[in-house]
Amino acid sequence: MHSLNVELGDRSYPIVIGSQLLGDPQYLLPYIRGRQVCVVTNETVAPLYLERLLEGLSDFDKVDTIELPDGETFKTLDTLNRIFDLLLERRHNRTTTLIALGGGVIGDMTGFAAACYQRGVDFVQVPTTLLAQVDSSVGGKTGVNHPLGKNMIGAFYQPRMVLADMDTLSTLPKRELAAGIAEVIKYGLICDAPFFEWLEGNMPRLLACEPEALAYAVDRCCRDKAAVVAEDERESGRRAILNFGHTFGHAIEAVQGYGSWLHGEAVAAGMVMAAELSSLRGDIDAGLVGRIRALLAAAELPLAAPEGMAVQQFLDAMAVDKKVLDGRLRLVLLRALGTAQIVDDTPRELLVEALRNCGAV
Amino acid sequence: MHSLNVELGDRSYPIVIGSQLLGDPQYLLPYIRGRQVCVVTNETVAPLYLERLLEGLSDFDKVDTIELPDGETFKTLDTLNRIFDLLLERRHNRTTTLIALGGGVIGDMTGFAAACYQRGVDFVQVPTTLLAQVDSSVGGKTGVNHPLGKNMIGAFYQPRMVLADMDTLSTLPKRELAAGIAEVIKYGLICDAPFFEWLEGNMPRLLACEPEALAYAVDRCCRDKAAVVAEDERESGRRAILNFGHTFGHAIEAVQGYGSWLHGEAVAAGMVMAAELSSLRGDIDAGLVGRIRALLAAAELPLAAPEGMAVQQFLDAMAVDKKVLDGRLRLVLLRALGTAQIVDDTPRELLVEALRNCGAV
Numbered sequence: 240m241h242s243l244n245v246e247l248g249d250r251s252y253p254i255v256i257g258s259q260l261l262g263d264p265q266y267l268l269p270y271i272r273g274r275q276v277c278v279v280t281n282e283t284v285a286p287l288y289l290e291r292l293l294e295g296l297s298d299f300d301k302v303d304t305i306e307l308p309d310g311e312t313f314k315t316l317d318t319l320n321r322i323f324d325l326l327l328e329r330r331h332n333r334t335t336t337l338i339a340l341g342g343g344v345i346g347d348m349t350g351f352a353a354a355c356y357q358r359g360v361d362f363v364q365v366p367t368t369l370l371a372q373v374d375s376s377v378g379g380k381t382g383v384n385h386p387l388g389k390n391m392i393g394a395f396y397q398p399r400m401v402l403a404d405m406d407t408l409s410t411l412p413k414r415e416l417a418a419g420i421a422e423v424i425k426y427g428l429i430c431d432a433p434f435f436e437w438l439e440g441n442m443p444r445l446l447a448c449e450p451e452a453l454a455y456a457v458d459r460c461c462r463d464k465a466a467v468v469a470e471d472e473r474e475s476g477r478r479a480i481l482n483f484g485h486t487f488g489h490a491i492e493a494v495q496g497y498g499s500w501l502h503g504e505a506v507a508a509g510m511v512m513a514a515e516l517s518s519l520r521g522d523i524d525a526g527l528v529g530r531i532r533a534l535l536a537a538a539e540l541p542l543a544a545p546e547g548m549a550v551q552q553f554l555d556a557m558a559v560d561k562k563v564l565d566g567r568l569r570l571v572l573l574r575a576l577g578t579a580q581i582v583d584d585t586p587r588e589l590l591v592e593a594l595r596n597c598g599a600v
Numbered sequence: 601m602h603s604l605n606v607e608l609g610d611r612s613y614p615i616v617i618g619s620q621l622l623g624d625p626q627y628l629l630p631y632i633r634g635r636q637v638c639v640v641t642n643e644t645v646a647p648l649y650l651e652r653l654l655e656g657l658s659d660f661d662k663v664d665t666i667e668l669p670d671g672e673t674f675k676t677l678d679t680l681n682r683i684f685d686l687l688l689e690r691r692h693n694r695t696t697t698l699i700a701l702g703g704g705v706i707g708d709m710t711g712f713a714a715a716c717y718q719r720g721v722d723f724v725q726v727p728t729t730l731l732a733q734v735d736s737s738v739g740g741k742t743g744v745n746h747p748l749g750k751n752m753i754g755a756f757y758q759p760r761m762v763l764a765d766m767d768t769l770s771t772l773p774k775r776e777l778a779a780g781i782a783e784v785i786k787y788g789l790i791c792d793a794p795f796f797e798w799l800e801g802n803m804p805r806l807l808a809c810e811p812e813a814l815a816y817a818v819d820r821c822c823r824d825k826a827a828v829v830a831e832d833e834r835e836s837g838r839r840a841i842l843n844f845g846h847t848f849g850h851a852i853e854a855v856q857g858y859g860s861w862l863h864g865e866a867v868a869a870g871m872v873m874a875a876e877l878s879s880l881r882g883d884i885d886a887g888l889v890g891r892i893r894a895l896l897a898a899a900e901l902p903l904a905a906p907e908g909m910a911v912q913q914f915l916d917a918m919a920v921d922k923k924v925l926d927g928r929l930r931l932v933l934l935r936a937l938g939t940a941q942i943v944d945d946t947p948r949e950l951l952v953e954a955l956r957n958c959g960a961v
Binding site for chain 2: 316320323324327328330354355356357358359380382385387388390391392393394395558
């Protein structure tokens, strides 16, 4: 079992990573302060893991469950309101704890619901996808999508603890496992070159769902991310490097419609675009771009824009991205393997060329 | 001109109180950090004050305005979403500043929109009602209502500055002025006995809208409230005394439907109920209850429950109030003039008797 502490002053919290954690109440119970809990999950995860989780919660005065429809398309204010409806109908008060059992969508919505319900109640994350385990566990980003942009409505809000059980990955569709691996690779690229090299040697173990390899990777990503977030909790500076590949990826998701590409798939293609652009700028050499492509390909992730997506569609979609400050496009690029930089002076021509090199038309 | 600073560490901000402030950009401009602003107002306030405010904002790159329908019934997630729609359609980014021009409903919704838009942008309050000037200017409470409870969805989020122009009160309906005075009286009762006595001698000046008297009262209330909030920003303890009269008042509003009684009117009747209960407990004498009734009556505020509202309706509505912790009803009562206390052991019979003494059937 791995465990680490995310250091954020009085909002610090632990992440516990391992096997056979879900049914064991000793991990969760110390972090639930009141006598009421509400598990927020979805219709896919509930049949697999809800019962096991609830076994450990039988001693509370009030244990409610809400099953939301599965998928990014339901990450909306309307779905959020269903959580509020239940909490109010069942008279949950300020001492309640929300428990997010599911992937990133469930985690983001549950965290945002916790941030807003009665102006803030406790919540705990039990991420059941690799993407959520490495990406949503650390950083406190919560929120929902808007038809005009992803994650445009939300809050920075920290969980009381995160419980990441590798056993839940055994039921994850292969495509979703790969999407999570995209984010895992991201940490190697932006801040952890030795980990990137470990991944080049261990990709088959991850794809085979070996619990020890997965737990090592999740632990390493959480530590890498925690180090970045601890420096910059509210994303005013360095934290932006975590968005490596995301500005391109969000454009793909926005144009394709949320849910047709998985988030991690869009990020994978976006990382190739960011690497291409870094290379065109002369910051990294073409050999490194090749290694990045090869590692993503080993995980069967997409390396190019969706069929038929136009350069202009990228440019339009990127103009509403949160990373646009006072009209200048800020991009996270690579300066070397394991070193990211934030750049706001990329010539439009280079950006267009990088997009074309990655299949945009 | 009065001004004070609300001390909250790196979230500290000034409140400027006086006359002829609205059209003078020197007060607002230093607190707007980016090149984009969006004024959120309503259809009642816009024709009166919007143009004057916009004159001072002409130098920004992007100046948008959204006029919402007027009234507590529109303080909903749906209306909030209209603000997000506009901000995204007009491509406001993370450096934008929202400006709330209006009463408490506009301030609460604009503040919550600012808290959530792209996980947090700046906002400034320009409160145009007495209630908003004394109550919403300090404390950072933002949010919207839910059909099952008032202010159940929201955030603690601080403005960059508050500009309270007494001139805007000249167009306020008398009934709304009185509703604001209810909150003003509250500060005397819970923490400022000399101010209560000042109010006993100066009520006619307030009702006549004398700017100097109003500015003095607003300044004093903001200072009183700031002192309480500084001790307890997130309402874990002492801050709850600010809810004096509100648990009863919220029950009135919930049962009557938001908007039929003004918030301050419901709070006025609620303060009489709380004072009656304090007297029944033996904490204050009947003479003080009489003075409270007399001062509220001088402001033509209601002193009793709405016609026909039942004791049981109060009890049911109060059970979902945020002040209920783990099933115990916590009430803010008086221990003396200028001294509030939080009580969670009130016998149900005394509560019922106090409600009956105030007209509940």
